[in-house]
Amino acid sequence: MTPSVPPRPRPGGRSWLRVTGSVGPLGIAIAVLWLSVIVLLPLAALTFHAFGDGWSSFWSAVSAPAALTALRVTVFVSVVVALINVVMGTLVAWVLVRDDFPGKGIVNGLIDLPFALPTIVASIVLLSLYGPDSPIGVHLYATQPALVVALAFVTLPFVVRSVQPVLIEADREVEQAAVSLGADSWTTFRRIILPTLAPAILSGGGLAFARAIGEYGSVVLIGGDIPRHTQVASQYIQQQIEVDRPANAAAVSVILLVISFATLLVLRLFAGRSARKERMSR
Structure with a gap:
């Protein structure tokens, strides 16, 4: 007996309506x-x-000098924060995976603290530490470095938690083989480890950038909210709401939405391309 073969859907049929899966x-x-x-x-x-x-009102709202400056400060600081966290987040993930030291479990748990801590609390803590009455003598209040510190605090987990699983699953035998063949530490990292970590690093950095673009709570106190200097886009949006200009606030919000969506789309495309390359290499 020959096994029965299900009939093929007729051309023009509704096979595209069929739903498969568990739900x-x-x-x-x-x-x-x-x-x-x-x-x-x-x-x-x-x-x-x-x-x-209309389009003209939208363009007038987003092209206003104060709006452009707030967007410029936001994007600049977010890029700086993403680059810093790409380096430091990868280093922290490396230490947590490859090194053993007392209190490692506590440090690993502290990485997720920015996820659970209300961002306004982070701003209060940073203001107490780096404000005008800084106990350590570091005064960053109402400066762009203060924005960098605040945003770096809330976005660090994105890079660490993206890189950490890849490091755990990395094949260390390949690294040992490279070392046995005479490769130094830098060459091993650049030729063997970095290509493996690159997708995770890019993903974590992109998520950190997208998160920093719309951040408000952690910068509201330590940043000072000085127009055209430390005022970020989220603070500008709040200002427009307070002066009864909701259309202007919505227009700048749309720009932030477009920037974040474009960032996530690029990350998605890159992740899909990396997955296809990995399948082909197998």
């Missing part, structure tokens, strides 16, 4: 509905409000 159509419908209510509808409302008075 079924009802589960997919619930997930899409929840995503729409929580994410898509608010974003659509924000975009509609930003363009409610």
Whole structure:
């Protein structure tokens, strides 16, 4: 007896409507509905409000000198923070994976503290430490370095937690083979370890950048909110709300949304490309 073969769908049929998986159509419908209510509808409302008075009003709002300066400061500081955390986050992940020392478990737990700690509390702590009455003599209040410190604090876990699992799963036999063949530590890291970590480092850095773009709580006190100097885009948005200009606030919010979405899209495309290369190499 020959096994029966299921008939192929006819051309023009509705095979594209078939749903496969474990949750079924009802589960997919619930997930899409929840995503729409929580994410898509608010974003659509924000975009509609930003363009409610037409393109010219939107452009006037985002091209105002104060808005451009706030966006420029935000992007600049976020890039600096992402680059710093790419280096320091990778180093912290390396130490947590490759080294053993007393209190390692406590340090590993502290990495997630910025996720749980309210960001306004972080701003109060940083103001107490680096403000006008700094007990260590470091005065960063109302400066851009203060913004860097605050944003570095809240975004560090993104890089550490992205790199750490890859380091744990890395094949150390390849590193040992390179060393046995005469490669020094730097060559081993550059030729063997770094290519393996690169996707995770890029992903963590991109997430840190996207997080820093919209941060408010950690910079609200230590940054000083000085227009055209330390005022970030989120503070500018709040200022526009307070002076009863919600359309301007919505317009700048849309710009932040576009920057964050573009960053996440690039990360997604890069991750997919890396996954395809890895499958092909196998």
